[in-house]
Amino acid sequence: MAEGEKLIPINIEDEMKSAYIDYSMSVIVSRALPDVRDGLKPVHRRVLFGMHELGVRSSSSYKKSARIVGEVLGKYHPHGDTSVYDTMVRMAQEWSLRYMMVDGQGNFGSIDGDSPAAMRYTEARMRKISEEMLADIDKETVDHQLNFDDSLQEPTVLPTRIPNLLVNGASGIAVGMATNMPPHNLTEVVDGTVAYIDNNDIEVDGLMEHIKAPDFPTGGIIYGYDGVREAFKTGRGRVVMRAKAVIEEVQGRECIVVSEIPYQVNKADMIKKTAELVNDKKIEGISTIRDESDRKGMRIVYILKRDAIPNIVLNTLYKYTALQSSFSVNNIALVNGRPELLNLKDMIRHFVDHRHEVVVRRTEFELKKAEARAHILEGLIIASDNIDEVIAIIRGSSNADEARTKLMERFKLTEIQARAIVEMRLRQLTGLEQDKLRSEYDDILAAIEDFKDILARKERRMDIIKEELIEIRDKYGDERRSEINYAGGSLNIEDMIPDEQVVITISHAGYIKRTSVNEYRTQSRGGVGQKASATRNQDFLEHLFVGTNHQYMLFFTQKGKCFWMRVFEIPEGSRTSKGRAIQNLINIEQDDKVKAFICTKDLKDSEYINSHYVIMATKKGVVKKTSLEQYSRPRQNGINAITVRDGDELLEAKLTTGTSQILLGLKSGKAIRFDEAKTRPMGRNASGVRGITLGHDADEVIGMVSVNNHDENILVVSEKGYGKRSSLEDYRETNRGGKGVKTITVTDKTGGLVAIKSVSDEDDLMIINKSGIAIRMSVNDLRVMGRATQGVRLINLKGKDSIAAVAKVMKEDEAVEGEDVNDMDVDVDTNDNPQPTEE
DSSP, rough: OOOOOOOOOOOHHHHHHHHHHHHHHHHIIIIIITTTTTOOHHHHHHHHHHHHHOOOTTTSSSEEHHHHHHHHHHHTTTOOHHHHHHHHHHHTOTTTSSSOSSEEEEEEEEETTTOOTTTTTOEEEEEEHHHHHHHTGGOOOSSSSEEESSSSSSOOOOOSSSSSSHHEEEEEOOOOOOEEEEEOOOOHHHHHHHHHHOOOOOOOHHTTSSSOEEEEEEEEEEEEEEHHHHHHSSSEEEEEOEEEEEEEEEEEEEEEEEEEOOOOOHHHHHHHHHHHHHTTTSSSSSEEEEOOOOBOOEEEEEETTOOOOOOHHHHHHHHHSSTTEEEEEEOEEEEETTEEEOOOHHHHOOOOOOHHHHHHHHHHHHHHHHHHHHHHHHHHHHHHHHHHHHHHOOOOOOOOSHHHHHHHHHOOOOOHHHHHHTTOGGGGSSHHHHHHHHHHHHHHHHHHHHHHHHOOHHHHHHHHHHHHHHHHHHOOOOOOEEEETGGGGOGGGGSOOOOOOEEEEEEETTTEEEEEGSOOBBTTTTTOOOOOOOOTTTEEEEEEEETTTTTTEEEEEEEEEEEEEEEEOOOOOTTOOOOOOOOTOOOOOOOOOOEEEEESSSTTHHHHHHHHHEEEEEEEEEEEEGGGGSSSOOOOOOEEOOOOOOOEEEEEEEEEOOEEEEEEHHHTTTTEEEEEEGGGOOTTOOOOOOOOOOOOTTOEEEEEESOTTTTTTEEEETTTTEEEEEEEGGSOOOOOOOEEEOOOOTTTTTTTTTEEEEEEEEEEEEEEEEEEEEEEEEEGGOOOOOOOOOOOOOOOOOOTOOOEEEEEEEOOTOOOOOOOOOOOOOOOOOOOOOOOOOO
């Protein structure tokens, strides 16, 4: 240890605490947070002031960025050159700042995250709007402080005419706090500020009539207004931003075209991550992504697969990619050197207070200057009135000091006036110049009165602030770039998709599609039908259901699992398309098959789900009843609906209200009817109870019907196209578990029973056979007959063809029957969509 030095022991905790507090306060106050008055952090302020001092204005030529960075580093900002250059670059990027402060020439980076060129290659100058930030800085409008080496003065704040904090926003991470302020539209902010000046008691709601929402430089859509309202009122909120996308047809393919993306999203990264999600099968329906952006604007094209639904793909993109992102507003700024959380009114109030101070200080400066000039002019006017005597005194003096002293004594002048007279030029002795002196003196006296009036009356000062703001608005104001979707927060995907009636078909090999019901036509009994679907070799249509786009769908598989979907999520196809494999839509096992399907309403409606039940039947005659509530929270990988015993499989599932009658039909032509109440509700994992006793080992259940209306008839259809309609009362009510009664006489001509349905005169029947031919007929064409008869031919089958599926729809109000029942191209006009019926 050197002589004279001594060690002072200090507790390390105390030292760490005090040192870290000093550091954090330094970061908060002089690095990371903007000042509420000019909306700038020290580095931004120093860059603008450095450019101002260097004279690189909007009207001057560009200067090398390195020259500007050197000026700012050497004089005001003793940090790395990167910090200064990065700041200047950001102020020159149109996708970073809503109103750019720097006019850059050269490569200043791109929205794809490309780095700007080195500062030795780029050039810059101030923009006109930046000059408004520095207007009147030489009129003692703001305080100055010494720079880092006490050799120069720098401003502590800029006397800005622009409400920059609101207009350009700010973001920064300090120690223990951060700020994230969105940019806003200049026109709206000025209108809001003027409204505040007119009425200081205006509430945030009143200001929001003018300042609608943030306005981002990259445009896009502000999706939902709740977050905006909260941010304006409290200073904190979450603004959801969406890309602006339209659905176009390009070269015969449907495409999603994005022209604007959310603020602060890196376009190249977004496209790359989207491509990865497509490759990983997280996003379905996109075949290729092209970036067609050029100097005219942004254009990202997502080319869709032929069977993809554009709205669903777009909403998936919003969900999983940066096409939808959020801006977390956190309005923390320095107020009198202390960080504060500010709402919209606070920010406007502090800006107006700052402008008021600037106007006062500017007026005081101009008044002082005017009074000094008036004082000199008074002396010059006295001299011009007594010019001969003045000249004589000056000529008779040995030096300037003597002349000044004599003039002061003779005319009672001050030293300043006397000096001005001694230094007066000879040309000022002309008559014209003397008139000018008097005219200037009168003007200055009027100006002094005006300045004093401004300083005496606050209303005048506020009017000046308003006039200057309106001038700024007229000069630099523009239209909004970001659209506002006020309903966004509560807008769901189904709001974009019409709630139309659709037919859902599932083939034997598991291909599914939805088609508008209008594509099918009504024909008379005995017609040959029309081509319904192009199925693959040895594949045939097995299930046909009717529902509406907005309904929820529950898939039940033969292994007893349940999967959940929305009808509109099923890919749309024409009547002749083959559809999409179910495996691509739900996470079904390879060796499993969808056997039953239920359309339900809102699964979040507790009253609805607790008053409805799902009744299931298996091929071996087991039935099970479970509350719909048990299926209201399905998982992506499906849930167990029933424990299926070995050698059995789930066949049917129906939605009931708990008061239905249940009918089970057997392939051997028998049926049983019992009350739903005879089956108690069970949990999802139960395996159920006996519903019907099979006639023999090869026998199996072919269908289940739940009936609420006792006036309905029971329709049965056999494999070879025979069917008949019988009264429900023909089937006597028994206990569950019995052998049942005969429902149709099964012979070689009729084939085994394939379908059992409850029908009424209002229904239409749809029948599809294994070769893919469909026929639609009216149930009214079938007379009611006894249950033990063979029935009538419903459809003419060619060769070894047989029936695959039967479904019913409501009769259309004004359906016209085809004139020639054997003509496949019979066209039928329909005026109304058929309604679905609950089975």
